[in-house]
Amino acid sequence: MKKELLLSFLAGLVLPVVLALTFQRTPAVGDVESDTLSPTRATVDETERLTVLAKSGNLRQMPLSEYLVGVVLAEMPADFDSEALKAQAVVARTYTRKRMEKGKHGEAAVCMDPGCCQGWRSPESYLEEGGRQASVDKVRRAVEDTDGAVLCYDGTLIDATYFSCSGGSTEDAVAVWGQDVPYLQAVESPGEEAAPRYSDSVTFTPSELAQRLGIENRGDPSGWFSGITYTEGGGVETLSVRGKSFTGTQLRSKLGLRSTAFTVEVQGNHITITTRGFGHRVGMSQYGAQAMAERGCGFEEILSHYYTGAELVWGA
Numbered sequence: 001m002k003k004e005l006l007l008s009f010l011a012g013l014v015l016p017v018v019l020a021l022t023f024q025r026t027p028a029v030g031d032v033e034s035d036t037l038s039p040t041r042a043t044v045d046e047t048e049r050l051t052v053l054a055k056s057g058n059l060r061q062m063p064l065s066e067y068l069v070g071v072v073l074a075e076m077p078a079d080f081d082s083e084a085l086k087a088q089a090v091v092a093r094t095y096t097r098k099r100m101e102k103g104k105h106g107e108a109a110v111c112m113d114p115g116c117c118q119g120w121r122s123p124e125s126y127l128e129e130g131g132r133q134a135s136v137d138k139v140r141r142a143v144e145d146t147d148g149a150v151l152c153y154d155g156t157l158i159d160a161t162y163f164s165c166s167g168g169s170t171e172d173a174v175a176v177w178g179q180d181v182p183y184l185q186a187v188e189s190p191g192e193e194a195a196p197r198y199s200d201s202v203t204f205t206p207s208e209l210a211q212r213l214g215i216e217n218r219g220d221p222s223g224w225f226s227g228i229t230y231t232e233g234g235g236v237e238t239l240s241v242r243g244k245s246f247t248g249t250q251l252r253s254k255l256g257l258r259s260t261a262f263t264v265e266v267q268g269n270h271i272t273i274t275t276r277g278f279g280h281r282v283g284m285s286q287y288g289a290q291a292m293a294e295r296g297c298g299f300e301e302i303l304s305h306y307y308t309g310a311e312l313v314w315g316a
Helices: 002-013 064-075 082-101 123-128 133-145 173-177 206-213 248-255 286-294 299-306
Strands: 049-053 059-063 150-153 199-204 225-230 236-241 244-247 262-267 270-276 311-313
Touching: 049 064, 059 064, 064 082, 064 123, 064 133, 082 133, 082 150, 082 286, 082 299, 123 133, 199 206, 206 248, 236 248, 244 248, 286 299, 299 311
Parallel strands: none
Antiparallel strands: 049 059, 150 311, 199 270, 225 236, 236 244, 262 270
């Protein structure tokens, strides 16, 4: 009887704890909580290797774990909350795994150019440039705590796009790239005001604006702008300038704007365009993720907020 009672007591200690998550978590073999990583979980990223195109033009092979630490160090401030860093680690891993299925650079799955793929910064260079070892350790822990975790939609890796800050709302993929993506929908993203590039203004003379847009420099510029429409995420969808229609993405490109969420003000011979946010505004806002983490949200909740209907899959 004592033996039976002891076995019952031990069995009770290992009963699974059911977590209430904001979206489904699909566990894999060896899946455990991050504070007690098993050998199986701990080696998922370490055992996967990829080829990366360095800025020098050389090809570098490295474990996925090493690559992800460098991406997070390059793409997100290391002093961000741990939950925001974990969210960044998951989206960086998802982006990378997606590119590993079909590389963009021949033999290399990804490059180190943030304008093309993702930025990358070695811990050594980070420390040489004044970074702290504690920050490197914090980033490394974020990668380890999410080891192997990726985002999927209908069983397929998502295009885990992300950017700096949204200015209050993210954008639908269709508004930026012309294709509707169910998990890349416009959502509110409050609390980003601390972002260094939350708002920006750029001023043009009428002749400068006309040259950039390929229109005639005639008439009072206060009457140049008309027919403005907005996207679901609050960006400019279309705007007519001297009778010529432009999309918000066209104006952002031609005028070098930080985002498509902008207003136009004409004062005399000066045309000032004020933007909110920085980046394409599709997917996860990094400063929005930080704001959510500061409010007590975990990385899983952050990811479910920015990627509508996406599923977190561990060790896939």
